[in-house]
Amino acid sequence: MSSPVEPAPERGTGRLRLAVYKFSSCDGCQLALLNAGQALLTLSELVEWVWFAEAGIEGDDREVDVAFVEGSVSTPAERERIRRIRQRTRLLVAMGACATSGGLQALRRLGRVEDWTAAVYARPQYIQSLHRAHPLADEVEVDLELWGCPVDTAQMLAAVRSLLSGVLPVHSPDAVCLECKRRQGVCVMVTRGEPCMGPLTHTGCGALCPRFGRGCYGCYGPVDHANTDAVARRFAAMGLLPEQIRDGFLGIHNQAPAFAAAADAAGEHGGETPG
């Protein structure tokens, strides 16, 4: 796509119509915009907001050029709502971990639902919860994914700036580990024996955890071709128990296929399978 998004020509205002929608989430990714300070005000001069409830913009069902959607789809009503939003949106952006992989709350899929389903069904008005917390892409076509828990202001503004210029944002394929080396970080795995997900995780945070003296825990999701087996073996050699290795993968992006499979593999070795 050379020009993925531009204002619909028939409107002729030259301003992109933006919207921010919230699904099942902690609200933290919207803060990338709400915390942007002066930049939020500047942006508001450049675009037309259609929906951004937390910022006081309560719009209508007009067509949207770019919709930023935070959160996972975890109820039947949310499923209907994301479909309606998709229908009137030209470019749909999944914003943050919950929208891209389901987020931490996707751990609900490991819950022992059978223990409580019967009781819940005794109160049918309360059971409208899906068994899984779904990433948006499970439900609708997603044009762009911004990974991260949370996405940060610089990342959001860079994405918005690119979209305003009619191009898709540049996406770095690098791992946290590589970023850490570039920043001349001291390896916490080598020097402190701290388990670190840096070799497996997309950068985007600026290799924050190792720079703060601790191992990465995977906020930006798995890199392509993540070698989870090798890292799990390394964790085992460092003395981690199988359940600890498994829980390391059952973090923010527990439902991302590479991490979910690695968690299953670690669980099998430990004789305790999640779910």
Place this chain on the structure above:
Amino acid sequence: MSDADSRRIRIRVPALTRVEGEGALELDLRAGRIESLRLRIYEPPRYFEKFLEGRQARELPDLVARICGICPVAYQMTAVHGVERLFGCDPGPRVRRLRRLLYCGEWIESHALHIHLLAAPDFLGVTSVAELARVAPDETRRGLALQQLGNRIIEVLGGRSVHPVGVILGGFGHAPDPGAMTALAAELETAAEQARELVAWCAGLPLPEDAQDFVTVALRHPAEYPMNEGRICSSSGLDLDPTGFTEHVEEFQVPHSTALHALLDGRPYLVGPLARLNLNLDRLHPEARAALEATGLPWPSRNMFHSIVARAVEIHQAVLEARELVLEDCARTGNGEADGVYRQWRPRAGVAVWATEAPRGVLWHRYELDGHGRVVTARIVPPTAQNQARIEEDLRTSLTAFGLDREPAELRQRAETVIRNYDPCISCATHFLRLDLERDGERIRVLAGARAPGGG
């Protein structure tokens, strides 16, 4: 007025704006009386308490942070303090200082966001911060600068302001960068004056007069304005260790909310900045006290619309405290006296209970841990859930005082303004829905799903 006598008004606000998370207001008036009034919270629960079971205690700060993007520090602080007490781990004076500084950062950021992006537009006849910037450009700029400063404090100690990574069980992974701390000290100097001006500005807003009778609950600390530690106290004379909280607070489910309501000894109660300030006036920094007195507002206040002033006073308090904490840390580091920022711990089986003051009020955690430091059960009582019953009570009282014969648009605006006084954080409030059932003599905790119409 025969018209008014027979008038039926249905007010539906399907998606409340300028609140954090998803809620709705449903108000039915008939013949000049409130027929039904519901703050409907339909944000889906995310089952945190359930999936924390089986996790290692050391994972808690990163996991519970995700309950709320606006007050992740509050969740981290409550969890680590509770677990460290159970483990007999005292990370020492420097960690205590830096954690208080971190909490100051979150209060400043969260309160500045609420005042400028969410609440002040109500009192100035605008609907968003972009419009606020047109009618009050200097004040908006000052407010956003304070918000940014709060964020920067969190970034210095935790790398990023949302879901910061600095706090670990036992302390911090890393001491803060001395250069960054020195830079903060200079910024805080400027901010102290900005915060003082903010207090005067908020007190001068056209806030409605609406004194009400309500019970307030907040932490009290022997010497400090409460943040990370203290006893749970109330205006009705309660004075409890956090372990005794649930003997007085009953949580229960109502059909129209995915967040549990709470009553204190059978009555709705208020937590948050107004409650905190009312109960802790004697713990204010002298400069913050002086700035509040200079406003001429009588305090303690029974007027919920003064919440915005209470937030400003707490920003002032947090800036003044942060300045002292940063200067002390810089001085000690400069003299080579700085203590470590981490203390080793060993897991111990037992129950960890703690309460801290989140920006929106008392946040209470309870974790039952096994001998390996694994979570057996978790229970979290967040501030907005506690405030729900009080919000509904307030809406009834304040709308009646406002005049139920007013136009629906006016009633709606007033109702939304009342709700925003509480700065409800619905994302926080809803992740804990439980039903406790007895089955075959065994107590089973049931996590129930949500009803959810969509806003968009």
